[in-house]
Amino acid sequence: MTDAYVALEGGHVVEARGRAPGTARGELVFTTAYTGYEESLTDPSYEEQVLTFAYPLIGNYGVRPERFESDRVHPRAVVARELTDDVADWLTAEGVPAVDHLDTRDLVTDIREGGAMKCGIAVGDDVTPEDALAELEECKTMSEHTDIGAQVSVDEPEVYNQTGDGATVALVDCGAKKSIIDSLTERDATVHVLPYDTTPEEVTALAPDILFISNGPGDPANFEAAVSLVESFTGELPIAGICLGQQIVARALGGTTEKMDFGHRGVNQPVIDEATGRVVMTTQNHGYTVADPGDKLTVTQRNVNDDTPEGLDSEELSIITRQYHPEANPGPHDSLDFFDDVLDMVGASSDRRAVVADD
Template structure:
């Protein structure tokens, strides 16, 4: 007997089993990653979304806090073919609804055909299809979450490795912890700043690099971060990852657009247009750069030709749409952080393992 229901934007209702009770609404997306569920579930880029795992068994190597990418679970709910007790208990502790025992292949097929869609979930002994439909009726589109930055950003400056060699001002639009760690490993001092940081606050830090992080939602809703890019472009080297690439492009005359179902997984092939080399990358985004504006496209996705890397030698800018820190995923692109710090001319190499 079913005790969980998923109401989809297209009108259908899918039955499932409750593993963590509650109700939720959000944009239904899927990831193809078969490992890294701890990192995915704590990735701030999944804020206001419902995450479906296409891999059938989630939780087969337990739950360890040292793998978390932030202090909490960010998806509004979790969907899988089968969840282990470890993950189910974790979601219950976090008060995040979780369901399994449904055909996730069919669900992923619907997303691929119809695109990421609104959905509602109701799970628990008293849950009904009507409850799930009520959640769907109240669900917003991602572009409507205009204040999403406040949900994932720090509220005041945090500084890591204060005696480092290079000062990085990181605009936190939903940064993963491993981005900060990748910079600290290279002996950078990282000042993590709120998403709506003022120009004066950045100027007072006199950073060597201004870095715009990953994060959730529509880049047009991060106006303050775009303003910072406009103010400091050409004055301070700029870098960005994922949402950060989109924000930097939009601030410099470019445009962005929503993708049908985005790129989410650890096996996305990216080709460098200068070397013709292909690397495998970790990705998690639902928007992309449509027009790079004043920036040059240096890397593209092999599957759909969307921009994966933007640069400007004149302005000292380098961005990546994928996640070079690769947690989870391949380590093909970790040298991005070396390239960022090379722009300052004061990089300290990472010590060999």
């Protein structure tokens, strides 16, 4: 059995079975999802994190590339109670260390009680606990990863569904999931996927109908270019955001964000709509949240468990954001109508601007 060690913040070292070799460091987080491991492992929002699966068996329906949300695995390492050979072989090929045969219930409890923590992992035939501790020593906090956008964003603009008859969307890629692009192109939108540090002039040159800020990893305070974009186009274009995108929009409009203790990660997060009282189940993956939306945005949806903002709207400014993932791969699909609401803003915003011009 290959040796494996997980060193936790504070110095405690857990022994495990190695399933994919290597060393790694990152913020240790957990997801409650019991399906969708392929989607989770290829979600750019997990960049610089070590992903622990709370569900005990990961890999029982294989590995299929058509389910991937990006072109690579993003967590720095993977922890599970038991990984199938299919997943272990995939992670080995990706160069991502993985361990199992440890008590993930205990790890999840530690994270819930103490918060997401730094960790180091060492896997190999001759590794020692000291190797894992050395990785832990070099581990940064998420806020210290000031260049994280560059790790997950496209290098050059890309366009999808160029001949679409619908809206033209400028999607700022801060770590966008493929399913967000798919959800827009399925509605006949033309989607320009832009680097995370795109300038207002580059957006203007596309003459888009809407500015869309994607999901992504890390601290929204480190995405200053995206914040500036929202500031530049507020009141000029409809604006939408998902996950990190909601936090960026809030910061641009005078709100504040904060680190959560252990975040929301999984496919069973309940969200209540303030106006209707309707509760939907949502997919989520974030460690930061909007602390105060400011006075320009209205909180329209909240998390049932902890009351954190899950939706921000401004009809006057044509802004709509969601903290969860409405594209919902692998599910549930309760919130897919968000993309209809986003594209409906294009026509509504044009009508309002026409009325103002007539006045």
